[in-house]
Amino acid sequence: MKINHHPDDATILAYAAGAVTEGFSLVLAAHMELCPHCRNRMAEANAVGGELLSELRPVAMSAGGLDNIWSRIEQEPEVAVTQPAVPAAVDGVPGVLTPYLPEGLGSLPWRSLIPGIRQYVLGGVESGRGSVRMLSIAPGTTIPHHTHMGGELTLVIKGAYEDETGRYGSGDLADLDDTVGHQPVVGRDEPCICLIATDDRLRFSGIFSRMLQPLVGI
Amino acid sequence: MLLAVTNLIPESENMAGMAVSEAVDWLTSVAKNRDRQAFEHLYDYFAPRVKSYMMRQGADESSADDLAQETMVQIWRKAHHYDPRKSAVSTWIFRVARNLQIDRLRKHKLHEVELTAEAEHNDDGLGAHERFEKRPDAEKLTALIGTLPEEQMDVVRLAFFEGLSHSEVSYQLSIPIGTVKSRIRLAFDKLRMGMGEKI
Structure with a gap:
């Protein structure tokens, strides 16, 4: 898989700082599972976080701080803390998404949004005023031109689309902020399935599209 | 603030x-x-x-x-x-x-x-x-961080330690969000170059 589009440095930094929504972290983790380049960038951003933590002006701990820690360690049973392993990718779907798509892509309960576009909203993922959803877009479909109030991260899982900023295929991540408007067009050969997180509402630009907004609920 | x-x-x-x-x-x-x-x-x-x-x-x-x-x-x-x-x-x-x-x-x-x-x-x-x-070589990284211009470090620190989103950083420093992002990019480019990586 040749990945050509990656998250911005500013987005990686916000992710490392923990200043993104859970929804954004899910899309970024899914991309990084597929992208060694961005795993390295994340490791660097975390290292910057560690260095900056070391530079912080220390604030003295309370007098009994260390004793409290020892008694917490002794009182609470020593459970082996294991980090849950991320399941392996199945059928091109990053493993980090598996808990949200237990039956795989094939049997997702898609809901038709507008002709040519079906969606599945991932529930229980903190997203500010936005959302995380899978979209399945029929070949040749054009998504109405829109901008975003906040940010939008789109990870292509299958198929491809093109917009003003280039062609996005499997594994590519489009990182858009509120300064960018776009009108994605899906390739003619196959449907495009992508994972999209927003942290605020979208803003459609045409009158017809704006009328659609309450209906599609994006 | x-x-x-x-x-x-x-x-x-x-x-x-x-x-x-x-x-x-x-x-x-x-x-x-x-x-x-x-x-x-x-x-x-x-x-x-x-x-x-x-x-x-x-x-x-x-x-x-x-x-x-x-x-x-x-x-x-x-x-x-x-x-x-x-x-x-x-x-x-x-x-x-x-x-x-x-x-x-x-x-x-x-x-x-x-x-x-x-x-x-x-x-x-x-x-x-x-x-x-x-x-990543921690000591080298510390030294490199010390060479970054203050205006870039302010943006990086606010994001890391105040937990601010880019639009909040932009508001707090009264600079456009595009400037927030470009300062972050410049900072990371410089760090990567210093760590001897291809950008």
Whole structure:
């Protein structure tokens, strides 16, 4: 898989700082599972976080701080803390998404949004005023031109689309902020399935599209 | 709130108190030997900094103290997960503190993947100490961070330590969001170049 589009440095930094929504972290983790380049960038951003933590002006701990820690360690049973392993990718779907798509892509309960576009909203993922959803877009479909109030991260899982900023295929991540408007067009050969997180509402630009907004609920 | 920026000026001698290799030895000894003395060295250095971090994320002093204690409890419990080939001790502790902060203060979770890209290619017959070179070199990174222009560091620090989104940083510093992002890009380009990587 040749990945050509990656998250911005500013987005990686916000992710490392923990200043993104859970929804954004899910899309970024899914991309990084597929992208060694961005795993390295994340490791660097975390290292910057560690260095900056070391530079912080220390604030003295309370007098009994260390004793409290020892008694917490002794009182609470020593459970082996294991980090849950991320399941392996199945059928091109990053493993980090598996808990949200237990039956795989094939049997997702898609809901038709507008002709040519079906969606599945991932529930229980903190997203500010936005959302995380899978979209399945029929070949040749054009998504109405829109901008975003906040940010939008789109990870292509299958198929491809093109917009003003280039062609996005499997594994590519489009990182858009509120300064960018776009009108994605899906390739003619196959449907495009992508994972999209927003942290605020979208803003459609045409009158017809704006009328659609309450209906599609994006 | 703008005062916060000036409060973030680092103390230059902080790192002087602890060599990076010492921290690796302490954390490794906590993992292998359940070494209480080594743990207390880590506590002396890191707990007051983690407390400071928690306060910048919006916790009051007593909650920040509690969160710093809990971070240290987790460090004791998870020490065996630390892999010196993958990250510096400060990086690993930062992640533990950050994830606790997200869980307790922001009340959601942060999805992550294992950042094992480097470790997978380590079957090269090098000894353990040579392998340590594979992780981002913490001392080099510290020196490089010191060379970044203040205007870039202000943006990076606000994002890391005030937990601010780019639009909040943009508002607080009264600069456009595009400028916030370009300063972050410039800072990371410079760090990567300094670490000897292709951009």
